[in-house]
Amino acid sequence: xxxxxxxxxxxxxxxxxxxxxxxxxxxxxxxxxxxxxxxxxxxxxxxxxxxxxxxxxxxxxxxxxxxxxxxxxxxxxxxxxxxxxxxxxxxxxxxxxxxxxxxxxxxxxxxxxxxxxxxxxxxxxxxxxxxxxxxxxxxxxxxxxxxxxxxxxxxxxxxxxxxxxxxxxxxxxxxxxxxxxxxxxxxxxxxxxxxxxxxxxxxxxxxxxxxxxxxxxxxxx
Amino acid sequence: xxxxxxxxxxxxxxxxxxxxxxxxxxxxxxxxxxxxxxxxxxxxxxxxxxxxxxxxxxxxxxxxxxxxxxxxxxxxxxxxxxxxxxxxxxxxxxxxxxxxxxxxxxxxxxxxxxxxxxxxxxxxxxxxxxxxxxxxxxxxxxxxxxxxxxxxxxxxxxxxxxxxxxxxxxxxxxxxxxxxxxxxxxxxxxxxxxxxxxxxxxxxxxxxxxxxxxxxxxxxx
Amino acid sequence: xxxxxxxxxxxxxxxxxxxxxxxxxxxxxxxxxxxxxxxxxxxxxxxxxxxxxxxxxxxxxxxxxxxxxxxxxxxxxxxxxxxxxxxxxxxxxxxxxxxxxxxxxxxxxxxxxxxxxxxxxxxxxxxxxxxxxxxxxxxxxxxxxxxxxxxxxxxxxxxxxxxxxxxxxxxxxxxxxxxxxxxxxxxxxxxxxxxxxxxxxxxxxxxxxxxxxxxxxxxxx
Amino acid sequence: xxxxxxxxxxxxxxxxxxxxxxxxxxxxxxxxxxxxxxxxxxxxxxxxxxxxxxxxxxxxxxxxxxxxxxxxxxxxxxxxxxxxxxxxxxxxxxxxxxxxxxxxxxxxxxxxxxxxxxxxxxxxxxxxxxxxxxxxxxxxxxxxxxxxxxxxxxxxxxxxxxxxxxxxxxxxxxxxxxxxxxxxxxxxxxxxxxxxxxxxxxxxxxxxxxxxxxxxxxxxx
DNA sequence: AATGAATGAGCATTCATTCAT
DNA sequence: CATGAATGAATGCTCATTCAT
Numbered sequence: 001x002x003x004x005x006x007x008x009x010x011x012x013x014x015x016x017x018x019x020x021x022x023x024x025x026x027x028x029x030x031x032x033x034x035x036x037x038x039x040x041x042x043x044x045x046x047x048x049x050x051x052x053x054x055x056x057x058x059x060x061x062x063x064x065x066x067x068x069x070x071x072x073x074x075x076x077x078x079x080x081x082x083x084x085x086x087x088x089x090x091x092x093x094x095x096x097x098x099x100x101x102x103x104x105x106x107x108x109x110x111x112x113x114x115x116x117x118x119x120x121x122x123x124x125x126x127x128x129x130x131x132x133x134x135x136x137x138x139x140x141x142x143x144x145x146x147x148x149x150x151x152x153x154x155x156x157x158x159x160x161x162x163x164x165x166x167x168x169x170x171x172x173x174x175x176x177x178x179x180x181x182x183x184x185x186x187x188x189x190x191x192x193x194x195x196x197x198x199x200x201x202x203x204x205x206x207x208x209x210x211x212x213x214x215x216x217x218x219x220x221x
Numbered sequence: 222x223x224x225x226x227x228x229x230x231x232x233x234x235x236x237x238x239x240x241x242x243x244x245x246x247x248x249x250x251x252x253x254x255x256x257x258x259x260x261x262x263x264x265x266x267x268x269x270x271x272x273x274x275x276x277x278x279x280x281x282x283x284x285x286x287x288x289x290x291x292x293x294x295x296x297x298x299x300x301x302x303x304x305x306x307x308x309x310x311x312x313x314x315x316x317x318x319x320x321x322x323x324x325x326x327x328x329x330x331x332x333x334x335x336x337x338x339x340x341x342x343x344x345x346x347x348x349x350x351x352x353x354x355x356x357x358x359x360x361x362x363x364x365x366x367x368x369x370x371x372x373x374x375x376x377x378x379x380x381x382x383x384x385x386x387x388x389x390x391x392x393x394x395x396x397x398x399x400x401x402x403x404x405x406x407x408x409x410x411x412x413x414x415x416x417x418x419x420x421x422x423x424x425x426x427x428x429x430x431x432x433x434x435x436x437x438x439x440x441x442x
Numbered sequence: 443x444x445x446x447x448x449x450x451x452x453x454x455x456x457x458x459x460x461x462x463x464x465x466x467x468x469x470x471x472x473x474x475x476x477x478x479x480x481x482x483x484x485x486x487x488x489x490x491x492x493x494x495x496x497x498x499x500x501x502x503x504x505x506x507x508x509x510x511x512x513x514x515x516x517x518x519x520x521x522x523x524x525x526x527x528x529x530x531x532x533x534x535x536x537x538x539x540x541x542x543x544x545x546x547x548x549x550x551x552x553x554x555x556x557x558x559x560x561x562x563x564x565x566x567x568x569x570x571x572x573x574x575x576x577x578x579x580x581x582x583x584x585x586x587x588x589x590x591x592x593x594x595x596x597x598x599x600x601x602x603x604x605x606x607x608x609x610x611x612x613x614x615x616x617x618x619x620x621x622x623x624x625x626x627x628x629x630x631x632x633x634x635x636x637x638x639x640x641x642x643x644x645x646x647x648x649x650x651x652x653x654x655x656x657x658x659x660x661x662x663x
Numbered sequence: 664x665x666x667x668x669x670x671x672x673x674x675x676x677x678x679x680x681x682x683x684x685x686x687x688x689x690x691x692x693x694x695x696x697x698x699x700x701x702x703x704x705x706x707x708x709x710x711x712x713x714x715x716x717x718x719x720x721x722x723x724x725x726x727x728x729x730x731x732x733x734x735x736x737x738x739x740x741x742x743x744x745x746x747x748x749x750x751x752x753x754x755x756x757x758x759x760x761x762x763x764x765x766x767x768x769x770x771x772x773x774x775x776x777x778x779x780x781x782x783x784x785x786x787x788x789x790x791x792x793x794x795x796x797x798x799x800x801x802x803x804x805x806x807x808x809x810x811x812x813x814x815x816x817x818x819x820x821x822x823x824x825x826x827x828x829x830x831x832x833x834x835x836x837x838x839x840x841x842x843x844x845x846x847x848x849x850x851x852x853x854x855x856x857x858x859x860x861x862x863x864x865x866x867x868x869x870x871x872x873x874x875x876x877x878x879x880x881x882x883x884x
Numbered sequence: 885a886a887t888g889a890a891t892g893a894g895c896a897t898t899c900a901t902t903c904a905t
Numbered sequence: 906c907a908t909g910a911a912t913g914a915a916t917g918c919t920c921a922t923t924c925a926t
C-alpha cells in the first residue's frame with residue numbers, strides 16, 4: 001500500500017515557502033500571484049483554491065512563519081532555563097548569541113515582519129495578530145530573562161523589565177535594518193554584543209542595582 | 222500683470238511631495254504612477270517628461286528628502302554647538318529631544334528610508350547613495366556629539382564614538398518601527414529618553430569613564 | 443444537446459485570422475494589440491494568455507500561414523506529377539498558372555512574408571525559420587519541376603536548377619510588389635506568362651539545351 | 664562677418680538623413696518621432712516646425728531620396744549613351760552592373776521604397792507620386808536601353824520594350840528582397856548577371872530577333 | 885482537487901502633437 | 906526659428922481573480 005501523500009498539502013507547503021521568500025524579498029505589493037505561481041510550481045487557480053486570495057496567502061505565510069519562530073524560540077528558552085548554574089551575564093549572552101545566530105541564518109522572517117509592518121497601512125487583523133504575537137512573545141521572553149537573571153530586580157515593577165525588553169527588541173530590529181542597508185559596515189554579532197555589554201555594564205554591583213535601573217528607565221539628567 | 226510662476230517647477234514640486242507621501246505610506250511597488258498622478262494633479266506624461274521613469278521619481282524623491290533632512294540636521298547641529306555653557310548630558314538630551322520631535326512631526330522621511338531599504342533588493346545607485354549619505358551624516362553627527370559632550374573620551378579611538386553612534390541609530394530605527402507596529406503601546410519619546418538615560422548612566426563619574434566605555438563597546442562578562 | 447466547441451481554439455483561430463490580415467495590411471509595428479482585439483473579438487488578456495506577447499502572435503501567424511501554404515503547395519505538386527503524359531512546357535505553365543491564381547486570390551500570405559521580411563531587422567528565429575522554410579520549399583519545388591520537365595538537364599549540376607528556381611522566385615516576388623505599387627498598370631498573370639515564355643523560349647530544341655543553360659546561368663557576353 | 668549657416672537647413676538635412684535610415688530599417692509605423700529626434704539631434708518641436716507632421720517627414724524623405732536617385736540614374740544613363748562604340752550586350756551589362764553596385768552600396772533607398780509600398784495602404788499622394796516617378800523612370804530607362812542596344816527591335820511596338828523593362832524591374836526588386844531575407848545564400852550580382860545573360864541569350868542572332876521577342880512577351884507553349 | 889482559459893481593470897510607458905515663451 | 910514643457914490618447918502588457926470542466 002503506497003503511502004499516499006495528498007497533493008494539496010504539498011502544494012500548500014510549496015506555496016507557503018515560495019511566498020514567504022518573495023514577500024520577504026520584494027514586499028507584498030511587489031510580489032505577484034504569477035511570481036508565486038512560477039516559484040512554487042503551483043497553478044494560480046490551485047493557489048486560489050487553497051488560500052482564497054492574495055491576502056489569504058499573506059495571512060497563512062505569517063501564521064506559518066510565526067508558528068515556526070515561536071517553536072524555535074520556545075526550544076531556546078527551555079535550553080536557557082535548563083542551565084541554572086550559569087551566571088546571569090552568561091545566560092543573557094547565550095540567549096542573545098542565539099538570537100543573532102538565528103537572524104543571521106534565516107533573516108527572511110524578520111525581514112518579512114518588518115517589511116510588511118512598514119508596507120501595509122491596513123493589515124489583515126489576522127496578519128497583525130500573528131505579527132504582534134511574535135513580537136509580544138519576544139518581549140515577554142526577554143523580560144522574563146532579565147528578571148530571572150537578576151538584571152532587573154524581581155521586586156521592581158514588571159514594567160521595568162518589559163521596558164528594557166522593548167528597548168532591546170528595538171535595538172535588534174534597528175541593527176537588523178542597518179545590516180540590510182549597509183551590509184559591509186554592519187557587524188550584526190558585534191552590535192548584539194554591544195547591547196549585551198551595555199545591559200550588563202548597567203549592573204555594576206548588587207547593592208546599586210535599583211538606582212541604575214531607575215536611571216535607565218525613568219531617565220536622569 | 223501676474224507674476225508668471227514657471228509651471229514646470231510647480232509640477233516637479235507637487236509630484237515630489239505626492240510621491241514621497243505615497244512611497245512612504247505604501248512602498249514603491251504599491252504606489253502606481255496613476256496614484257501619483259491623481260495625488261499631484263500632474264499628467265502621467267508630464268511626470269515622465271520630468272523624471273523619465275518610475276525609478277527616476279524614486280531617486281528624485283530620495284535625493285530631495287535627503288537634502289531637506291540634512292539641511293534640518295545641520296541647522297540643529299549649529300544650534301546645539303551654540304550652547305557651550307550647558308552640560309554634556311543636557312546638550313545630548315536637547316539633541317535627542319530634537320530628533321524625537323522631528324520624527325514625531327514628520328515621520329514620512331524615516332518611513333521612506335526604512336521601507337525602501339527593506340523593499341528594494343536592487344536599489345538604484347543614486348537612491349542608495351542618498352540613503353547612505355543621510356545615515357552616515359546622522360552617525361557622524363552623533364559621534365561628534367558624543368565626543369564633544371565628553372560621553373566618549375576624545376583620547377579614545379574615533380571608532381568608539383562611531384560604534385556608539387551606530388548603536389544609537391539602530392535604536393532609533395527600531396523604536397520608530399515599534400511605533401509603526403504598535404502605536405498604542407509604544408511611546409517614542411520615552412524610548413528616546415531611555416536611550417539618553419542609558420548613555421549618561423554609563424558615565425557615573427569622570428574618573429571612571431574609560432573603563433565603562435571600554436566595557437560598553439568591547440563587551441564584558 | 444449542443445456540440446460543445448472548446449472556446450479556446452476558437453479564440454486562437456480568430457486571433458490568428460485577424461492578426462494575419464492586419465499584419466499583412468499594415469505591418470507588424472502598425473498593428474496594435476487593440477486592433478487585433480477588436481478585429482478578433484478576443485480580450486487583450488486572452489490574447490496574451492494564448493500567445494504570450496505581440497511577437498508570439500507574429501510567430502504563430504507565420505507558422506500557421508506557412509503550414510497552410512505548404513499544404514496547398516504539396517497538393518498542387520501531387521496534381522502536377524500526376525499528369526505524366528503532358529509536355530514539360532504544359533506542366534510548367536500549369537504550375538505557374540496555379541501559383542498566379544493562388545497569389546491573386548489570397549495575396550495576404552505573400553504580402554505578410556515580404557512586408558515582415560523588410561520591416562523587421564531582428565525577426566524572431568521561429569518566424570525567420572517559417573519564412574525561410576516556405577521560400578526554400580518553393581525553390582525546391584520549382585527546381586524539381588525544371589529538372590523533371592526537362593527544362594534543366596538532369597545531368598547538369600542541381601545548382602543550375604536551383605539558381606533558375608531562385609531567379610523565378612525573385613521574379614514572382616518582384617511582380618507581386620509591382621502589382622501592389624501599381625495595381626492599374628500591372629497584370630500579374632501576364633507577367634507570369636512572360637516568365638514561363640522566357641524559360642521555355644530558352645529551350646529551343648533538345649540538342650542545344652546545355653549551351654543555352656550554361657549561357658543563362660554562367661553569363662555570356 | 665561670420666558666414667552664417669542657417670541652422671534650419673542643417674536641421675532639415677539631418678532629420679531627412681536620420682528619418683530615411685530609420686524608415687528604411689523599421690518602416691514608417693515602427694519609427695517614432697522620438698527616434699528621429701535622438702538620431703538627428705533635432706528637437707521634436709523643430710521637426711514639427713519644419714515638416715508639419717510625421718507624414719510630412721515621410722513625403723520629404725521620399726522626395727529627397729527620389730531626387731537623389733534620379734540624379735544618379737541620369738548621370739549613369741549619360742555615361743551609358745556616351746559609349747556608342749560598344750556592343751549592345753556590353754552596354755547592357757554595364758548598366759546592370761551599375762545598378763547592382765548602387766543597390767549593394769546604398770540599399771536604403773530601395774528598401775525604403777519597397778517597405779513603404781507594402782506597409783502603407785493609404786500613402787500620401789505626394790509620396791505615391793515620388794515612388795511611382797522613380798519606378799517609371801527606371802522602366803523608361805531600361806526600355807530605352809533595350810531598344811537602343813537592339814535587344815528589342817525599334818520597329819516593334821514600344822510596349823514590348825516596356826514589358827521587358829517592367830519584368831526586369833520586377834526581377835531587380837525580387838532579387839533585392841531575396842538578399843534581405845537570405846543574405847547568406849543570395850548573391851545579388853550573380854542574380855543580376857543571370858538576368859543579363861537571359862536577356863542576351865534571348866537574342867541568338869539578328870535575323871531571329873522578332874520571333875524570340877514575341878515568344879518572350881506574348882507567351883508560347 | 886486540479887486544470888487551462890477567461891475576465892476586465894490596471895500597469896508603466898510612449899505616442900504624435902501643441903504651446904507659450 | 907529654438908526651446909522645454911505640456912497634453913491626452915494609445916501603447917504593449919500584467920494584475921488579481923473567476924469559471925467551466
